[in-house]
Amino acid sequence: MCLAVPGKILSITDEDDALLRSARVSFGGIVKEISLAGVPEAKLGDYVIVHAGFALARLDEQEAQRVFTTLQQMEGSSR
Amino acid sequence: MKFVDEYRGKDAAARMAAAIAQVTTRPWTIMEICGGQTHAIVKYGVDRLLPDTITLIHGPGCPVCVTPVELIDKALEIAALPEVIFCSFGDMLRVPGSHSDLLAVKANGGDVRIVYAPLDAVKLAQRHPEKQVVFFAVGFETTAPATALAVLQASRLNITNFSMLVAHVRVPPAMEAILAAPHNQVQGFLAAGHVCTVMGYTEYEPLAQRYRTPIIVTGFEPLDILHGIYLCVKQLEAGRASVENQYARAVRREGSREAQQLISEVFEVTHRQWRGLGAITDSGLGLRERYAGFDTVRRFGAAAPGATTPTECISGLVLQGVKKPQECPAFGKRCTPEQPLGAPMVSTEGACAAYYRYRRSPPHSRATLQETKP
Numbered sequence A: 001m002c003l004a005v006p007g008k009i010l011s012i013t014d015e016d017d018a019l020l021r022s023a024r025v026s027f028g029g030i031v032k033e034i035s036l037a038g039v040p041e042a043k044l045g046d047y048v049i050v051h052a053g054f055a056l057a058r059l060d061e062q063e064a065q066r067v068f069t070t071l072q073q074m075e076g077s078s079r
Numbered sequence B: 001m002k003f004v005d006e007y008r009g010k011d012a013a014a015r016m017a018a019a020i021a022q023v024t025t026r027p028w029t030i031m032e033i034c035g036g037q038t039h040a041i042v043k044y045g046v047d048r049l050l051p052d053t054i055t056l057i058h059g060p061g062c063p064v065c066v067t068p069v070e071l072i073d074k075a076l077e078i079a080a081l082p083e084v085i086f087c088s089f090g091d092m093l094r095v096p097g098s099h100s101d102l103l104a105v106k107a108n109g110g111d112v113r114i115v116y117a118p119l120d121a122v123k124l125a126q127r128h129p130e131k132q133v134v135f136f137a138v139g140f141e142t143t144a145p146a147t148a149l150a151v152l153q154a155s156r157l158n159i160t161n162f163s164m165l166v167a168h169v170r171v172p173p174a175m176e177a178i179l180a181a182p183h184n185q186v187q188g189f190l191a192a193g194h195v196c197t198v199m200g201y202t203e204y205e206p207l208a209q210r211y212r213t214p215i216i217v218t219g220f221e222p223l224d225i226l227h228g229i230y231l232c233v234k235q236l237e238a239g240r241a242s243v244e245n246q247y248a249r250a251v252r253r254e255g256s257r258e259a260q261q262l263i264s265e266v267f268e269v270t271h272r273q274w275r276g277l278g279a280i281t282d283s284g285l286g287l288r289e290r291y292a293g294f295d296t297v298r299r300f301g302a303a304a305p306g307a308t309t310p311t312e313c314i315s316g317l318v319l320q321g322v323k324k325p326q327e328c329p330a331f332g333k334r335c336t337p338e339q340p341l342g343a344p345m346v347s348t349e350g351a352c353a354a355y356y357r358y359r360r361s362p363p364h365s366r367a368t369l370q371e372t373k374p
């Protein structure tokens, strides 16, 4: 039920009312209309994590790398 | 897919597993809250990469599984009405009520439809003004903003033939119930990452302190889960108990203010009955008085509580992590996804369904991350 999937914003329908703002989001090629009411900061080309037609959060590219740098650091320090 | 594939690599998983083994000196018991994480653990064999001294127990994070049977019965009763289009997420269709399920109602001519988003149900109501459209709102805080938005839109557009059967539950009170239970074995938690995208994690800070239990906000891919376990074990070994965010690519400490505002505009905190677990104080969300016109129960009247037939389903024990699915005498015999006795066998987040799909045959390999096909 809490399954949420990352997708890329292809286009945005801007509305005066932030509650109605929506986007076409591609999930590996499958495109769906998604509400952006929860992520006013989301821009074209951003990746958002989507659940039940609602974008929950914008994905942070830098933070996404952190687990890999942590791995390298751990291995560096244990050698 | 970006933000998915890189967290499923065998090599990184093996390295993270080695790091876990290196910091583990004692036995530890860790619970993952969310059923989505349970499925990933069983599907990819994440538990089989861990040192034998680390036990993962599966938590109650399956909203479908904890929806009380009385509410399912209510849904079945309403879905059978000729004027109703009953909309639900696909997971709910096979969940057994006391005598039947939504799929059977549909087979008998009920207009039951699977929707992807709650807003789709509002659109259906616009297209079918002669019908009553009911949406079965099941889910945690992850789902609540989407259902709140549907109510708000229906309200703004003055749609009067739309209503919602609300079964929303909240995670932190359930975690506290687990920690406060006398037989509690949980020493550390992996908190549900997607719940935290909405709510943030400040609610967990007092819990971590009061029960001296580390809580790691964790994502859903195998590498996320291993990383969450690593951070949890490090805290446990050092005698620390704080909240840490493994899933920082999607979760900020304060969560999403916009999504929280949607929830609190439409819903208020209520007591809620959890199937298999009993009543938990403040563990649910209900419609606020100003949106009571969208409440399905008010619109159609409350059901007379039917007699619930006792079953051999031990879902309460499975949901608390006291028993593993295979320890249920009905597992795979009298209870299968085709003929389920309990919701955990049908939900995509139910632990019984995960074990049924991925764990009926012996493991092919112990050493590497391996996707098991159902």
Ligand code: SF4
Pocket: B312, B313, B314, B315, B318, B325, B328, B329, B330, B331, B332, B335, B336, B340, B341, B342, B343, B344, B345, B352
């Ligand atoms: S295997 Fe079936 S009967 Fe047993 S606990 Fe799971 S859902 Fe219930």
